[in-house]
Amino acid sequence: MRVTTHDPLERTEITFLLGMAFQLVLGEFVGRLDAAGYDDLRPVHGLVFQALGGAGATSSELAEQLGVTKQAAGQIIDDLERRCYVERQAHPAGGRRKLVVLTDRARTHLAVAGQTLHELEERLAAQLREVGLEMPRAELAAMIRALAGDSVPPLRPVW
Amino acid sequence: MRVTTHDPLERTEITFLLGMAFQLVLGEFVGRLDAAGYDDLRPVHGLVFQALGGAGATSSELAEQLGVTKQAAGQIIDDLERRCYVERQAHPAGGRRKLVVLTDRARTHLAVAGQTLHELEERLAAQLREVGLEMPRAELAAMIRALAGDSVPPLRPVW
DNA sequence: ATCGGTAGTAAAGCAACTTTACTTGGGAGG
DNA sequence: CCTCCCAAGTAAAGTTGCTTTACTACCGAT
Numbered sequence: 001m002r003v004t005t006h007d008p009l010e011r012t013e014i015t016f017l018l019g020m021a022f023q024l025v026l027g028e029f030v031g032r033l034d035a036a037g038y039d040d041l042r043p044v045h046g047l048v049f050q051a052l053g054g055a056g057a058t059s060s061e062l063a064e065q066l067g068v069t070k071q072a073a074g075q076i077i078d079d080l081e082r083r084c085y086v087e088r089q090a091h092p093a094g095g096r097r098k099l100v101v102l103t104d105r106a107r108t109h110l111a112v113a114g115q116t117l118h119e120l121e122e123r124l125a126a127q128l129r130e131v132g133l134e135m136p137r138a139e140l141a142a143m144i145r146a147l148a149g150d151s152v153p154p155l156r157p158v159w
Numbered sequence: 160m161r162v163t164t165h166d167p168l169e170r171t172e173i174t175f176l177l178g179m180a181f182q183l184v185l186g187e188f189v190g191r192l193d194a195a196g197y198d199d200l201r202p203v204h205g206l207v208f209q210a211l212g213g214a215g216a217t218s219s220e221l222a223e224q225l226g227v228t229k230q231a232a233g234q235i236i237d238d239l240e241r242r243c244y245v246e247r248q249a250h251p252a253g254g255r256r257k258l259v260v261l262t263d264r265a266r267t268h269l270a271v272a273g274q275t276l277h278e279l280e281e282r283l284a285a286q287l288r289e290v291g292l293e294m295p296r297a298e299l300a301a302m303i304r305a306l307a308g309d310s311v312p313p314l315r316p317v318w
Numbered sequence: 319a320t321c322g323g324t325a326g327t328a329a330a331g332c333a334a335c336t337t338t339a340c341t342t343g344g345g346a347g348g
Numbered sequence: 349c350c351t352c353c354c355a356a357g358t359a360a361a362g363t364t365g366c367t368t369t370a371c372t373a374c375c376g377a378t
Contacts, residue, residue: 009300009304010296013280014280014299015184015185015188015280015294017299018177018184018299019300022178022317023314023315024303024312025306026178026317027306041271041316043318044318045213072247076169080186090224111292116226117172120174127305128280134298135173135298136235136298137169137265138292139292140173140176140295141166142162143180143183143184144180144183145168146283147180147283157317157318158180158316159186159202
């Protein structure tokens with residue numbers, strides 16, 4: 001007996017599926033953080049917090065990690081500083097350098113966001129297991145390596 | 160004997176892997192189209208061409224498909240019309256409506272882009288098979304269904 | 319002493335949108 | 349008919365998140 005209901009997703013290009021899946025997962029993630037009171041932070045701010053998470057960084061270092069100009073990084077830092085998520089300190093190495101570090105407010109966000117993301121991914125993994133599938137971690141990693149080799153570029157807005 | 164070189168991608172969240180994979184595939188796709196002489200077209204233009212591919216559409220219909228305001232759709236159409244990729248015709252249903260249809264120039268692009276994308280995805284699939292993996296089509300489709308149900312929203316820039 | 323390189327900042331420019339506000343053509347109801 | 353309203357389309361200004369251009373400040377080396 002032939003299945004007559006064709007799933008439109010079965011004929012959709014892998015590239016579209018990747019984009020849709022990423023957009024939906026990120027949207028769900030951002031939505032949960034908004035609901036948790038972080039509606040003043042965009043995904044890029046999470047990347048900033050991750051980059052500064054350890055001992056902080058200079059704005060130029062941050063710019064390189066984000067894949068933007070140092071002026072853009074400076075603007076993001078200005079904004080986050082005004083809203084008390086980061087602070088500019090004198091850099092131990094001296095010079096004109098300034099060390100940008102996270103406030104406790106940002107570290108709290110980082111913890112909440114990490115927890116939220118893992119819960120979301122765990123729920124997704126469970127839903128896939130229900131239909132006999134696993135999360136395609138190895139497949140995605142292989143695609144990334146095939147296209148980027150060992151040097152993975154920064155995650156940027158897609159178009 | 161224990162493997163000592165941990166692949167950083169193995170510890171990376173699925174969400175990041177999705178984003179990286181999409182960004183890299185789309186970047187490769189756009190790069191190939193640029194090289195083929197289509198450096199004046201962005202991904203959104205491809206979506207427009209797909210939406211108008213059959214019998215055309217009105218700018219409001221296009222706006223809904225793209226998930227933007229009708230003014231934004233109008234601006235995109237203005238631009239594409241100036242560059243002879245689309246034409247505004249009188250709409251058979253009359254009224255203020257105008258039917259936006261593709262020129263041959265756009266249909267050629269659509270064919271080239273489709274071919275390019277399939278070649279790219281086929282090469283990727285082959286590279287995955289070399290390491291014993293398959294393209295994660297079912298997994299991505301399951302993730303999309305888990306998050307969007309049956310109503311898949313338009314593909315938009317991600318942040 | 320000054321030269322050059324790097325960090326940071328300031329200001330203007332730009333692309334791709336949204337928001338606000340208007341115009342126009344065509345029914346539907348009275 | 350007439351008018352009232354709605355949907356399609358357009359115009360213009362505003363917004364966002366960057367880049368480009370241009371500058372200042374600090375340092376170490378020659």
